[in-house]
Amino acid sequence: MSRLNIGRDHWNGSWGNCDGTSPCRRQLNETIMKRILVTGGAGFIGSNFVRMVLSEHPDCFIVNLDKLTYAGNLENLAEFLEYQNHKFVKGDICDGTLVEKIVDEYRIDSIINFAAESHVDRSITEPKIFVETNITGTLTLLEVARDKNLERFIQISTDEVYGALGPEGKFTEQTPLSPNSPYSASKAAADHLVRAFGHTWGVKYNITRCSNNYGEYQFPEKMIPLMINNALNDKELPVYGDGLYVRDWLYVYDHCAVIWQILQKAPPGEIYNIGGCNEKTNLEVIDVILNRLGKPKSLIKHVTDRPGHDRRYAIDASKIISELNWRPSVGFEEGINKTIDWYLQNQDWLGNVVSGDYQKYYESMYGNR
Numbered sequence: 001m002s003r004l005n006i007g008r009d010h011w012n013g014s015w016g017n018c019d020g021t022s023p024c025r026r027q028l029n030e031t032i033m034k035r036i037l038v039t040g041g042a043g044f045i046g047s048n049f050v051r052m053v054l055s056e057h058p059d060c061f062i063v064n065l066d067k068l069t070y071a072g073n074l075e076n077l078a079e080f081l082e083y084q085n086h087k088f089v090k091g092d093i094c095d096g097t098l099v100e101k102i103v104d105e106y107r108i109d110s111i112i113n114f115a116a117e118s119h120v121d122r123s124i125t126e127p128k129i130f131v132e133t134n135i136t137g138t139l140t141l142l143e144v145a146r147d148k149n150l151e152r153f154i155q156i157s158t159d160e161v162y163g164a165l166g167p168e169g170k171f172t173e174q175t176p177l178s179p180n181s182p183y184s185a186s187k188a189a190a191d192h193l194v195r196a197f198g199h200t201w202g203v204k205y206n207i208t209r210c211s212n213n214y215g216e217y218q219f220p221e222k223m224i225p226l227m228i229n230n231a232l233n234d235k236e237l238p239v240y241g242d243g244l245y246v247r248d249w250l251y252v253y254d255h256c257a258v259i260w261q262i263l264q265k266a267p268p269g270e271i272y273n274i275g276g277c278n279e280k281t282n283l284e285v286i287d288v289i290l291n292r293l294g295k296p297k298s299l300i301k302h303v304t305d306r307p308g309h310d311r312r313y314a315i316d317a318s319k320i321i322s323e324l325n326w327r328p329s330v331g332f333e334e335g336i337n338k339t340i341d342w343y344l345q346n347q348d349w350l351g352n353v354v355s356g357d358y359q360k361y362y363e364s365m366y367g368n369r
């Protein structure tokens, strides 16, 4: 594995198993149609995206740049690490020299920026790293995209930049940005930078604002995998406040599929809301999990609410539906059952992820709640 960890400190002008002279490089030069830098490709959505592209679009070459924070996990991509059209680089999106070297060396034509600090609760206890990665990191990537005149820069943003809704209404792309948490504020700042680089320097960008994703390989700090893991271990399920907060849930594969379509077909400068048309309260979701696992409702424990907790998110996805003819392909019942079954069948993965630092995190977040 160590030869794949080619961060700045390890830079020696060559790239793991593909140094420009190896057969894989010569072979690839003749067939590769797209050369994408995916950032954060060892995280939840990024690894699902990398897996989807490598499985379905073998004419695409991916460099996967990931810092491997607590949320990044190469086990998510185990079977894809030796693919000739996939190069993993351990590094930080804030490292402009490294990003520029990757873009030059691999003649990257597009960047898809998944890399982020992504958990709202952590942004409340430790906001600074959110500013560094989500704002400075995006700025760093944009500077390279501008200087190298890349074909496309896709920013994976979030519906949380719009703030919170009451019982009625949905977010459209025209809804003013009104982020409420340090996480969503940092994502909104990044969105503004992306738009500004398009306006000022003509960087060809798209921004996607998606609702809550669920599916395989999600780190169990997020609600669905956390509740699955706790229920599997007969631990209490910590429901914030009254549990009647509403999220719109989208199966991660559908999010990945539409990002690919945007890369292929969307005109530059367009922003797209993406959602599952699938609003549920947290208690409704937890009910499904408990039923599937055959666990009692008595495991539910209402705990102190998240400060500033957004009551409801809902997405008007009519723009992407009409312009790109996209629709979610996996309904909630199918998606959640697949997800729960995956966690049941991958308890080694889960066991590795929740060992060590996760226990400390859990104790600090939930110990006195």
Ligand code: NAD
Pocket (backbone or CB within 6 Å): 039, 040, 041, 042, 043, 044, 045, 046, 065, 066, 067, 068, 069, 070, 071, 072, 073, 091, 092, 093, 094, 113, 114, 115, 116, 117, 118, 119, 133, 137, 156, 157, 158, 159, 187, 209, 210, 211, 212, 213, 214, 219
């Ligand atoms: P995640 O936390 O699972 O993964 C983030 C990845 O980024 C990790 O692999 C981590 O190691 C990497 N990373 C963090 N800081 C980095 C840095 N400085 N340099 C390089 N890599 C770094 O997140 P996710 O849930 O997969 O979310 C991916 C993106 O999608 C994020 O931008 C998030 O804001 C956005 N998003 C997520 C959801 C959701 O429901 N999970 C919904 C909408 C949008």
Ligand code: DAU
Pocket (backbone or CB within 6 Å): 118, 119, 120, 121, 157, 158, 159, 160, 210, 211, 212, 213, 221, 222, 223, 224, 226, 238, 239, 240, 241, 243, 245, 246, 247, 282, 306, 313
């Ligand atoms: O809407 C998109 C966003 O969805 C993404 O941008 C974020 O990266 C992603 O983390 C997610 O944010 P949420 O805050 O909505 O997700 P989370 O899974 O943390 O929480 C979902 C709901 O469940 C929310 O109302 C808070 C609640 N919750 C969460 C946890 C972790 C609980 O009740 N108990 C918990 O232990």
